Amino acid sequence: MATLEIDRVRKAYGSMEVLKEVSIAIGSGDFLVLLGPSGCGKSTLLNMIAGLEDITAGAIRIDGQTVNDLSPKDRDIAMVFQSYALYPTMTVRQNIEFGMKIRGVPAAEREKATREAAEMLQMGHLLDRKPSQLSGGQRQRVAMGRALVRHPKLFLFDEPLSNLDAKLRVDMRTEIKRLHQRLKTTIVYVTHDQIEAMTLATRVAVMKDGIVQHLDEPQVVYDRPANVYVARFVGSPAMNIIPGRLKDGPAGAELLMDQPDGGVSRIAGVQISDAARRKYAGRPVLVGIRPEGFSVAAPGQSAVKAAIEVVEPTGPDTLAMFTLGGTEVIARLAPKAVEAGQIADLAVTTAKVVLFDPETEIRID
Amino acid sequence: MVTEHGSAARARRIGRLVIYGSLIALAAFYLMPLWVMITTSLKSLDEIYGGSFIGLPRSVTFEAWSKAWSQACIGTSCTGLKPYFVNSLMMVIPAVLLSTGIGALNGYVLTKWRFKGSNLVFGLILFGCFLPFQAVLLPMAQVLGKLRLSGTIPGLVLVHTVYGICFTTLFFRNYFVTIPDELTRAAQIDGAGFFRIFFSIMVPAALPIMVVSCIWQFTQIWNDFLFGVSFTAGDSSPITVALNNIVNVTMGRKQYNVDMAAAMIAALPTLVVYVVAGRYFVRGLTAGAVKG
Numbered sequence: 001m002a003t004l005e006i007d008r009v010r011k012a013y014g015s016m017e018v019l020k021e022v023s024i025a026i027g028s029g030d031f032l033v034l035l036g037p038s039g040c041g042k043s044t045l046l047n048m049i050a051g052l053e054d055i056t057a058g059a060i061r062i063d064g065q066t067v068n069d070l071s072p073k074d075r076d077i078a079m080v081f082q083s084y085a086l087y088p089t090m091t092v093r094q095n096i097e098f099g100m101k102i103r104g105v106p107a108a109e110r111e112k113a114t115r116e117a118a119e120m121l122q123m124g125h126l127l128d129r130k131p132s133q134l135s136g137g138q139r140q141r142v143a144m145g146r147a148l149v150r151h152p153k154l155f156l157f158d159e160p161l162s163n164l165d166a167k168l169r170v171d172m173r174t175e176i177k178r179l180h181q182r183l184k185t186t187i188v189y190v191t192h193d194q195i196e197a198m199t200l201a202t203r204v205a206v207m208k209d210g211i212v213q214h215l216d217e218p219q220v221v222y223d224r225p226a227n228v229y230v231a232r233f234v235g236s237p238a239m240n241i242i243p244g245r246l247k248d249g250p251a252g253a254e255l256l257m258d259q260p261d262g263g264v265s266r267i268a269g270v271q272i273s274d275a276a277r278r279k280y281a282g283r284p285v286l287v288g289i290r291p292e293g294f295s296v297a298a299p300g301q302s303a304v305k306a307a308i309e310v311v312e313p314t315g316p317d318t319l320a321m322f323t324l325g326g327t328e329v330i331a332r333l334a335p336k337a338v339e340a341g342q343i344a345d346l347a348v349t350t351a352k353v354v355l356f357d358p359e360t361e362i363r364i365d
Numbered sequence: 366m367v368t369e370h371g372s373a374a375r376a377r378r379i380g381r382l383v384i385y386g387s388l389i390a391l392a393a394f395y396l397m398p399l400w401v402m403i404t405t406s407l408k409s410l411d412e413i414y415g416g417s418f419i420g421l422p423r424s425v426t427f428e429a430w431s432k433a434w435s436q437a438c439i440g441t442s443c444t445g446l447k448p449y450f451v452n453s454l455m456m457v458i459p460a461v462l463l464s465t466g467i468g469a470l471n472g473y474v475l476t477k478w479r480f481k482g483s484n485l486v487f488g489l490i491l492f493g494c495f496l497p498f499q500a501v502l503l504p505m506a507q508v509l510g511k512l513r514l515s516g517t518i519p520g521l522v523l524v525h526t527v528y529g530i531c532f533t534t535l536f537f538r539n540y541f542v543t544i545p546d547e548l549t550r551a552a553q554i555d556g557a558g559f560f561r562i563f564f565s566i567m568v569p570a571a572l573p574i575m576v577v578s579c580i581w582q583f584t585q586i587w588n589d590f591l592f593g594v595s596f597t598a599g600d601s602s603p604i605t606v607a608l609n610n611i612v613n614v615t616m617g618r619k620q621y622n623v624d625m626a627a628a629m630i631a632a633l634p635t636l637v638v639y640v641v642a643g644r645y646f647v648r649g650l651t652a653g654a655v656k657g
Contacts, residue, residue, distance in 0.1 A: 099555035
């Protein structure tokens with residue numbers, strides 16, 4: 001268990017800047033997920049924490065100790081790789097013991113640690129097999145076991161589930177979560193899958209182009225994304241970003257959005273600070289509404305008029321597509337709530353509406 | 366219907382016959398020299414001069430083989446091929462091991478510890494594969510002279526090691542490229558250093574290409590004549606040079622049976638290596654092409 005501090009860290013290959021002043025701090029026992037598309041610098045950052053890549057500028061501290069110049073083996077970390085990186089010519093047991101052997105751990109202790117790890121991951125029967133004789137899920141387990149026996153201060157996971165099939169991925173996800181709850185070790189986990197980030201993390205750092213866009217608890221990142229990019233990246237289907245205008249009236253702030261039929265939909269009672277209300281009054285804004293922020297309006301409730309174009313039932317709910325503010329909008333509604341071709345009155349949960357500046361795309365508070 | 370079926374089967378049988386017939390004929394043609402060599406080496410000299418060259422020996426005798434091995438005259442000394450066979454072994458074993466070992470290390474560095482300009486270095490090493498033997502003869506002679514290794518077996522070991530590094534580096538580099546880099550990174554985090562990773566992880570994984578490299582180097586070095594004849598003299602010659610001297614320098618009647626036996630003795634080790642390790646050779650050459 002340890003704290004991790006990434007302090008204004010930069011990484012450049014020649015003139016190409018991969019990370020631009022990244023600062024992240026997490027507490028002991030936190031589960032940090034670095035989330036972003038490929039090429040956003042998240043794996044580079046993880047490799048820098050591991051000591052596999054040099055730090056161009058800034059500092060990384062584990063438990064308060066600067067590790068910039070420590071080699072990977074002296075950082076007291078363990079890492080699970082995307083391709084599992086099991087040593088092909090060694091058995092599972094030898095794979096797990098390799099690190100301990102190098103560190104000169106006595107045989108009896110190695111044996112005990114291996115047995116404990118094997119028990120925790122239910123792979124005792126696999127110990128004498130070679131990696132080539134294991135399935136993907138089993139290899140994943142062994143890779144985790146190899147990291148586990150070290151009792152490191154910090155676990156690093158580099159997209160560990162992306163090579164597994166869909167069902168196994170969900171199982172292993174739960175397994176990792178269970179492991180974290182049990183061991184309470186600090187974990188840094190890299191993924192491009194926003195569901196993994198939501199389900200596993202205690203802290204999510206959404207990254208793009210070498211910059212942390214938003215760092216917070218997953219629920220906050222979901223409910224109050226820092227900018228349009230984060231809003232679109234987290235959540236599936238993505239948050240609707242609808243061009244509209246803010247109108248300041250005696251009854252409070254009101255949002256106006258153009259309907260395709262020439263009419264205007266109004267949402268009243270949007271939560272916004274007085275300063276922002278004065279600043280944006282009468283000006284265009286981007287209105288962020290999650291698909292589940294819509295619901296079929298009760299009679300008399302204020303609502304937007306939606307001409308439903310397509311309906312996609314998913315089982316637990318129905319996704320309904322319509323046009324608002326000149327853009328396609330998705331609403332997550334109860335099964336069979338609406339039909340294609342119908343004009344429906346949809347209410348909006350105003351507490352969950354997020355506004356963004358149309359130029360900077362940053363959230364308006 | 367039935368007859369159609371029958372005629373199709375007959376056509377196929379004739380097809381097979383033609384294929385096998387021509388294959389056997391070609392193989393026989395190809396094996397002809399070997400046949401002549403074996404039969405001639407088992408005949409007595411009188412029989413060779415009196416009878417046909419191609420026929421079976423009237424009475425089988427191994428006299429020519431033992432003469433080639435221990436009595437045949439090479440230049441002025443009549444020691445047979447034995448000492449030169451030993452010379453060749455003393456040259457080929459260290460040269461094969463050294464060139465394979467250095468090639469493995471080179472391949473490891475060029476794939477897993479890339480540095481600025483490592484691709485250029487690899488390109489230059491690769492260039493060495495295309496250097497003809499003749500081009501390096503004079504500079505190599507000068508180097509050997511400066512090192513005081515002229516005319517010695519260690520000198521030949523050095524020449525063959527240096528010349529072989531280009532090929533072995535190519536083999537190992539192309540093999541190690543297929544081994545994922547994450548393996549090295551995992552080992553680094555496990556605490557393994559440069560040589561630990563090399564010996565514990567890379568070398569055990571490289572067994573197939575190691576066999577390829579050894580076979581390749583063994584045949585190249587064992588069969589080499591030019592370096593042997595250029596850089597050694599007299600007692601320190603490898604077997605290829607001694608064979609040449611047996612065959613080309615004779616007093617009196619040409620001893621065809623001894624020549625043939627000597628040639629086969631000289632070719633035997635490479636043959637044995639192929640037979641013993643041949644299947645690993647094919648497996649190693651195709652390894653990495655299909656990912657398991």
